[in-house]
Amino acid sequence: MNIKFWGVRGSIPTSGPAYVRYGGNTPCIEVHTDDDTLFILDAGTGIRGLGDHLTVPGTPLSASILITHPHWDHIQGFPFFKPAFVRGNSITIVGPQRADIPLERIIADQMTNIYFPVQLHELHATIAFHSVLEEEFMIGSARIRTMYVNHPGFTVGYRIESAGKSLVYISDNESFDAATMKNATNFEQSVLDRFRLQNGDGNQRIYDFARDADVLIHDATYTPEEYADKKTWGHSHYEFTLHVARQANVKRLYLFHHEPSRTDDAVDEIVRHCTEIIARRHDTFVCDAAREGAELEW
């Protein structure tokens, strides 16, 4: 399996000399399984560069785009994904199901002529939609599992397993704390209830979902100090992210969804601090910050 990061920034794209090393595009990750099934995790602004990279004239493309949730930073790159404009290409968009609005309309609505000059139905690729709850299904030889995570709106994490290798992607997720979440009005109650009804630590379902993964990519938007003022916004501070990796016994952790104003030097500092914490606790997993352009093969 191999992955390449095309967008690692949370919430809104950022640019400028202080952000060039980690990059400013919003979430998008290219994944190839060993039998070369192509997955694209989220369609943030990073998908534009990926689309250009994937476009080879005369060679039809088949890809599944796994959307965690339709907040802007996770879908806003799709209208700029060049393969969607090419006849003969086949794209399946997978995303969480809402009771009130079909997945296809969620994607189409950001391309109505109020917001964009080309409408979804004008794209030439064959585009299919597959909305999911918490479930397990196959795409090619890969087994995909989904699970609701703790983020406003219906938001899922993805676990991809293929040829004995595993990748878990949880882009946006907040530590579940029953007292804090009791007053949250922006979360889906049915999702909160799943955490609330867990015996002991409400986050156990997240640990179990990521259990023994080769690679975990997880939200680390905030520092612990910043998080104090951002509770119920649906994001983690990096110490909780380390906790998830430890509890789940993963082999490698990528801190992901960097806060938009986090400079390269500040991300370096967070990685340094995380490395110290890992050494002090004798944890065995490797930790790094996701960086645009970085690749991993295992």
Ligand SMILES: [Zn+2]
């Ligand atoms: Zn996000």
